Amino acid sequence: MNALETLRTGLEAIRTHRLRSGLTVLGILIGIAAVILTVGLGEGAQAKVSSEISSLGTNLLTVSPGSSTSSSGIRGGFGSASTLTIQDADALESKTVAPAIAAVAPTTQSSEVLTAGNSNWTTTVVGSEADWLQVRARTVTEGRFLDSQDVADHADVVVLAPTTAEELFGFEDPVGQTVNIAGVPMTVIGELDSVGSGSSSSSTTDEDDEAIVPITTAAQQLFGGTSRDSVQSILIEATSSTTLTAAYQETEDELLVMHHITTPADADFTISTQQQLLSTATSVDKTLTVLLAGIAAISLLVGGIGVMNIMLVSVTERVREIGLRKALGATPVLIRRQFLVESSILGLSGGVLGAALGAVGTQVLPSLVSQPMSLSVAATVGAIVIAMAVGLGFGVYPASRAARLAPIDALRNE
Amino acid sequence: MTGTSRPTDDTQQFDATAVVRVDHPVIELEDVRKTYRTGSLAVEALRGVSLSIGVGEYLAVMGPSGSGKSTLMHILGCLDVPTSGRYWLAGEDVGAMDEADLAHVRNRRVGFVFQQFNLLASMTAQRNVELPLMYAGVDRVERRALALAALQRVGLGDRLEHRPGELSGGQQQRVAVARAIVTDPDLILADEPTGNLDSVSTADVLEVFDELHASGRTVVLITHERDVAGRASRVVRMHDGMVVSEEDSVVGARA
Ligand SMILES: Nc1ncnc2c1ncn2[C@@H]1O[C@H](COP(=O)(O)OP(=O)(O)OP(=O)(O)O)[C@@H](O)[C@H]1O
Ligand SMILES: [Mg+2]
Numbered sequence: 001m002n003a004l005e006t007l008r009t010g011l012e013a014i015r016t017h018r019l020r021s022g023l024t025v026l027g028i029l030i031g032i033a034a035v036i037l038t039v040g041l042g043e044g045a046q047a048k049v050s051s052e053i054s055s056l057g058t059n060l061l062t063v064s065p066g067s068s069t070s071s072s073g074i075r076g077g078f079g080s081a082s083t084l085t086i087q088d089a090d091a092l093e094s095k096t097v098a099p100a101i102a103a104v105a106p107t108t109q110s111s112e113v114l115t116a117g118n119s120n121w122t123t124t125v126v127g128s129e130a131d132w133l134q135v136r137a138r139t140v141t142e143g144r145f146l147d148s149q150d151v152a153d154h155a156d157v158v159v160l161a162p163t164t165a166e167e168l169f170g171f172e173d174p175v176g177q178t179v180n181i182a183g184v185p186m187t188v189i190g191e192l193d194s195v196g197s198g199s200s201s202s203s204t205t206d207e208d209d210e211a212i213v214p215i216t217t218a219a220q221q222l223f224g225g226t227s228r229d230s231v232q233s234i235l236i237e238a239t240s241s242t243t244l245t246a247a248y249q250e251t252e253d254e255l256l257v258m259h260h261i262t263t264p265a266d267a268d269f270t271i272s273t274q275q276q277l278l279s280t281a282t283s284v285d286k287t288l289t290v291l292l293a294g295i296a297a298i299s300l301l302v303g304g305i306g307v308m309n310i311m312l313v314s315v316t317e318r319v320r321e322i323g324l325r326k327a328l329g330a331t332p333v334l335i336r337r338q339f340l341v342e343s344s345i346l347g348l349s350g351g352v353l354g355a356a357l358g359a360v361g362t363q364v365l366p367s368l369v370s371q372p373m374s375l376s377v378a379a380t381v382g383a384i385v386i387a388m389a390v391g392l393g394f395g396v397y398p399a400s401r402a403a404r405l406a407p408i409d410a411l412r413n414e
Numbered sequence: 415m416t417g418t419s420r421p422t423d424d425t426q427q428f429d430a431t432a433v434v435r436v437d438h439p440v441i442e443l444e445d446v447r448k449t450y451r452t453g454s455l456a457v458e459a460l461r462g463v464s465l466s467i468g469v470g471e472y473l474a475v476m477g478p479s480g481s482g483k484s485t486l487m488h489i490l491g492c493l494d495v496p497t498s499g500r501y502w503l504a505g506e507d508v509g510a511m512d513e514a515d516l517a518h519v520r521n522r523r524v525g526f527v528f529q530q531f532n533l534l535a536s537m538t539a540q541r542n543v544e545l546p547l548m549y550a551g552v553d554r555v556e557r558r559a560l561a562l563a564a565l566q567r568v569g570l571g572d573r574l575e576h577r578p579g580e581l582s583g584g585q586q587q588r589v590a591v592a593r594a595i596v597t598d599p600d601l602i603l604a605d606e607p608t609g610n611l612d613s614v615s616t617a618d619v620l621e622v623f624d625e626l627h628a629s630g631r632t633v634v635l636i637t638h639e640r641d642v643a644g645r646a647s648r649v650v651r652m653h654d655g656m657v658v659s660e661e662d663s664v665v666g667a668r669a
Contacts (some may be wrong), residue, residue: 005548016536324532327493328593329521331514343444407520408493411532 006334010341017314028350028391029357031303034382038296038357038363039379042289042402044362044372049285059102059238060274061248063088063255065230068090083268085229086215088258089129092236100246102239103131106215106231110223114168114211115180121167122208125181127218128235132291135235136207143175150189151214154221161189161207164178179211182222186213208401209297244273293379300383304390307350311394315402316413322402323410329366335403343395344388351384358383439502439562440601440632441467441490446499448485448655451454459485460496461655469600472627473634474643476651483636484529484605486652490524490634491603492519504600520657525594527604529587533578533593539565540574543593550597564592569618591619595626603624604635608642620645 004010014021057324065083089106091099108127113120126132133145140159150157158179165174165188195207219228238247248271256262322335330338358380362373402410448460459482467473475483488494489501492508501508503519511519520526533542543561552560565571568588578586587610594602602623608616622647627633635646643649652658 002551009548012537320532321534324534325525325545325549326517327491327520327532328546329517331517333514334549373533408488411493411528 032354046285222259339399347391474646
């Protein structure tokens, strides 16, 4: 009996047991679609968080004063002076000292009351330099950002984030207007773009509500403090995400030299990367994905047991048929092949239909449940393989056992 | 049917044996026993049967219900294996055959008519009759032609597309006969083939067996009816799993 004949026999058997075949396919279909959708949900959430974090800049380093263990402690000696200074930042800007660094933005920040006419608004005032815009991956929608001249001149200028501008000036164009910060009148020279509040990194500050001034102006006129040169942090952007490690090394080496420290363990500053934040966030989401995949695996298992039941009942019912076919001259190999073909057709059609349903679901569902979903190839392939294995295992194994019986024993089976 | 070619190629070897040694037994049983075990209970269905059936013989097996006729027939048709004893089919030791050999024997050498018909309910009469040909590797066109011829021979040329459920018991029996003769085997084994038939159908089926016998085939049938046994060349009587008498049909018909 050739392959075509075997295929035809298998198809004929499937057509004969229409309802049972349909149920088997349905069981496999639902199991696979469930796996694809749940895993897609988990991976979608993970991808969303990753992209949000990387939009902050994956090649970003943040240098903070003090070692990580004593970050909250106040250092003695020169009062509460911070260990990081504008000079540290200037040194890092050198292309020869730190070729892997693209931009450096020393920052200080403080909460201040801003007044304009009758309105007042309390917000975060950030003192920084021109590179801040690039390092934070922001743009200005109105006017211009700070430039190096503003910093050198201790200019009384400010750039407002959109929420701040709206609170102070309503829907008026803020550029050219005057804002009082800590009693100092400052000219608004630009407005930042909106990044949308409530993003995943919003635990620190609302990036749509802040005011940026030259760091020199902040130190001299606004915040005061004992050391006018100290900064609260230095934001550094590497030339690319591949040079991040090099940038890290260059920063550490240069700052150790600047601070006359010989062993890195004694460093009075801490360098952190967005990568660390990213990996924490993604590991949380990975846990979620594993959890969802677990649920999916259980649903596949339950579906598999259903399929297994149908297959077992089907084969048991057909032991008589197997006996008869053997009595008429079918070898055990042919019987096994027939059931292999039947199970494969059922498993494959259930698998393909389930994958198609899952794929359609990952396209349609996100808009309905407002959750991002992605189509996981690994989950799809895995689910189909498992479904096939279940179908084959429980379709072929009992059939090949029945095929080993003497024909008359199989024929007597009830 | 006479015009159709035989689907097998290696039956020629079998034929050669038949032609060269006409008196060589096609079936040779030596102290065959069959014990069924159901839990702790053991039923001895066959208790030492030794039997020799020659090529071209027409043998009837008679005996009361439960005497082991069907059991014997299943062993002759290689559908079951004896618990002990030996069986030679056309000189070959069946006990030494593997699964593939046995499948081959069932397919090409033996045509079996079951007491319970054993048709596949999902298939039409035509497809049921085609089944053995499919396993013999006959192509579809020839299969259809052979199945049609076999069904016409048992008088069911007008019931090709009927499923077993749409046929009377007697008609189903005749489909089963058609399926047994469609491969034109050398040995036809029939377990009460006329048990469910009216006198007209019985005559038709027996006519077929007579023709097969006349063309040199070996026919073994189980029957409870004396006039059916009367057509056979020899009658074997069984009782309690043993052959109690072997007589020629004249004696059988007279008794
Ligand atoms: N599968 C089985 N398991 C246990 N006992 C069996 C089995 N098949 C047959 N028997 C027993 O073997 C004996 C012979 O049975 P068999 O079917 O050969 O009788 P038979 O001569 O064909 O009877 P009938 O004329 O009623 O068909 C009976 O006693 C029966 O109960
Ligand atoms: Mg019987």
